[in-house]
Amino acid sequence: MPPIKTRDRILITSLELFNLCGEPNTTTIDIANEMDISPGNLYYHFRNKDEITTGLFALYETAMNEALEPPKENKLEMLDYWMYVHIVFEKIWEFRFLHRDMVSILERNERLQKRFNRVIDRMQAAWAAVIQNMRRDFGAPISDEDIDAVANSAVITAMYWLNYQQIRAMGNAQVSANLGLGVYQLLLLISPWLQEEQRDELAAVAATYL
């Protein structure tokens, strides 16, 4: 296996530090120190922190676009939907610094604003597609208008679930960042339109994975 290139090591270390300490609280000097390289070496690859953040954003964008690709198969089970949503939550967890300090980061990086909003647009479309598929597969009696409203709530849940868990854990140490709880909270948004059978199935999947 070839050694990891310095550029990639900078990205990996930055992602760790940003997730741990928050992007606004981390400097390029912190990153260079953590890697035991000179700041000059770091600046050779990235002129400043915003360039590192933009590099990580590109990885986030690719990961999210892949994860949000709607499932192609017909007739999915509740477990398939659970897994689909779970993978999206895993990607958000991987790049959680972006969701934690979203406003601050985007205010400083104007070029990322439109790109981030395109990811959100895609997420909104993906949740709408999930609900449309459930309507088809499960015969859920939900209108197109209600699908839009639920997809919108699902976007807010996905984007802020981790932040919310972090706040809740501050007051009460036993709350954990269990991604499954976020997945369940999101799927519960759809559950009022499901038949008894699928609601039971969702409860069973949740009982297994929580």
Added chain:
Amino acid sequence: MPPIKTRDRILITSLELFNLCGEPNTTTIDIANEMDISPGNLYYHFRNKDEITTGLFALYETAMNEALEPPKENKLEMLDYWMYVHIVFEKIWEFRFLHRDMVSILERNERLQKRFNRVIDRMQAAWAAVIQNMRRDFGAPISDEDIDAVANSAVITAMYWLNYQQIRAMGNAQVSANLGLGVYQLLLLISPWLQEEQRDELAAVAATYL
């Protein structure tokens, strides 16, 4: 009318600057400059920025606790529920800096962590009470378990709605921070359990106030 005391003027000015620029980006020097007083005068009233933030948090806490007091009347109309939720959103808007940089602010002010979580607990209980009242008034067939799940989603919607609107507005200038849209999004979480009649009523109230 007696003149506003310097202590209160500091709080008012800080609230404006925090809401405009973000609390982490505002210094005590910025606040003193904006008020045209010496830093020494400011430090006489507040030893540091955290004390100002704590002072503002106390005002937020009082305002939220008042706004979240459940309505005492029986047989409320949909419009009453709309107004109740709207007042909570107005208080969040008034102290939006707290919701914008929640994690950063709470990490620096440990004493606020438990107090903030108590406000969230109270909000969760208030949304649950709203849905219980709707069940009573409108005959909504919702289980206690579903009430908890919807109240939880309502908390996330209320806490992060403004942040989400701010992100969306970055990519697309015509999105505005219309609080009514947040109120509607929150009430739509409950609407699947309502009868046709109340769903129409909610749509009519939304059409009037949006």
